[in-house]
Amino acid sequence: MHTESYEVEAGFERRTLRSETLIVLALSLGASGVSALIDFIGSVTRPGALKDQAATLVGSQAPGRPWLDLAWQVFSIATALAPVALVAHLLARERVGMPAIGFDLTRPRLDLARGAAVAAVIGGTGLAFYLGVRAAGFNLTVVPESLPDVWWKIPVLIASAIQNAVLEEVIVVGYFLRRLGQLGWSPNAALAASALLRGSYHLYQGVGGFVGNMVMGVVFVLLYRRWGRVGPLVAAHSLIDTVAFVGYALLAGKVGWLPTG
Template sequence: MAESFAQEAVSRRILRSETVLVLALSLGASGVSALISFVGSLTKPGGLKEQAATLNSSYAPGRPWLDLAWQLFGITTALVPVALVAHLLMREGTGLRAIGFDRTGPWADLGRGTMVAAGIGSAGLAFYLVARAAGFNLTVVPESLPDVWWKFPVLILSALQNSVVEEVIVVGYLLRRIGQLGWTPMAALVASSVLRGSYHLYQGIGGFIGNMVMGVVFVLLYRRWGRVGPLVAAHALLDIGAFVGYALLAGKVGWLPTP
């Protein structure tokens, strides 16, 4: 009996360390970075809405091929933590199918994701505009890439990368691990949602609150469906709409803020 308790304690300690390391290599580190960035914005002269947060920018201005290489490098390396999660889950004998990120029912996932994106997209845009007007948010610039042939493919790839990383790690993996560690469902929901809000804090208080609310919705949907597939689809559609929409509309419509 004592040996069994000792093995369980070791197992829980390993799971706890594993979770901390995965987050430290991915979105947990992004949360700390976003906090530092937010403090910098708060202490900078001028209001938050007079400052800009750029999401997709050039790595090598004036050198399109080198810029493309850096863009693809950044997108690819950002997916490494997802590969690590897949490896860790595979050691359990399950893999990513344990969190519903597989090719089972792709059209159902896309259909659900489309409905979620349609509901969240308009509300999210309205909340951003209000938060910025109230001075709680920076001006978010979804893209400032040069007008080259690979601009839109890279924006779409960036959106896909964001959606896979965030939903696999912050919803599927994190909820599974902290559930195994004995956290209550409410504590798990709060942890996942606050984490999602934290790495968007560089956008301002509005970015933090808006994404935290989105995190609550996504956790509840994940528990209902048992799959992150629809959430990945929804997130990808939201980001594609934001990135590509901004590229097409910035400076052409009066309601869309620009720096």
């Protein structure tokens, strides 16, 4: 079983690690959490019920101009992964690298098998939870994608799903837990902080998005501690988002149970 028991190597003082962690969060999902909070305040203070408002996850960035839109989509995906490159650099400087958090290709089949099992459980449960909290008025209508019907639509949706997974699991689970352990946080406090961070940047979806992703965050931390790898979590998250994005693209407007914006 994997536990966060870390030693701070020579030259890595706690003050440096604390500043480094805050900078990584400010450049990535910490900033997203603040943005989501502002979005949520705007939604709850806007006239009308939350479920009558929409939160679009992957939308067109240049309507009516497909090649320019594609360029923006690729640019957005690539730049969103810049904080992951920063984490890779910081872990390499620490002389442990990404294998220290289990983000490598040493066990691809096992990671994918575990990820598929996790996705099967969380994906179905998450959809049922979303439909329930939206019906109760605690969530916006989540529109996974609103891209034009062009040849690159599905590849971009899959790439966006993988980008989300890599960014979130590497930073929120692998890197964040490692740094909190090095800073002396207890396992329970680190788990709570990681889950809260994950919930915070989904708050733009509503209370349901916040709570549901916090629960997912707790599960993912426990699985990471058991397996010692973020690889299965990246696989699970990629599969969940791919099914959500591509499934919505194929089913929106064709089935009655799927809300559309």
